Amino acid sequence: MIFQMINATATILLIIILIYxxxxxFLKSLAMLVFTTPVVIPVAAALEWDLIxxxxxxxxxxxKWLISPPVGVNMFIVKALVSxxxxxxxxxx
Numbered sequence: 457m458i459f460q461m462i463n464a465t466a467t468i469l470l471i472i473i474l475i476y477x478x479x480x481x482f483l484k485s486l487a488m489l490v491f492t493t494p495v496v497i498p499v500a501a502a503l504e505w506d507l508i509x510x511x512x513x514x515x516x517x518x519x520k521w522l523i524s525p526p527v528g529v530n531m532f533i534v535k536a537l538v539s540x541x542x543x544x545x546x547x548x549x
Contacts, residue, residue, distance in 0.1 A: 480521025
């Protein structure tokens with residue numbers, strides 16, 4: 457019973473992170489927070505997750521997708537701060 461419960465909560469967390477992966481390809485972090493907070497916070501509260509740690513996981517997921525393609529907003533910010541840095545394409549094409 458406990459194993460099934462842990463497995464179900466881990467699956468729900470994985471689904472939430474996968475949603476952030478997809479949204480991170482199209483939206484910025486503030487837009488993702490505004491769109492998803494009314495949905496994911498009640499889910500996390502219903503599963504009795506600690507909302508502080510859940511918020512930390514969400515922020516890490518948001519920041520991860522800010523450095524990933526196709527947009528990679530934070531890579532351009534680092535490029536502006538470090539003038540000798542050259543950005544190369546991460547994928548051919």
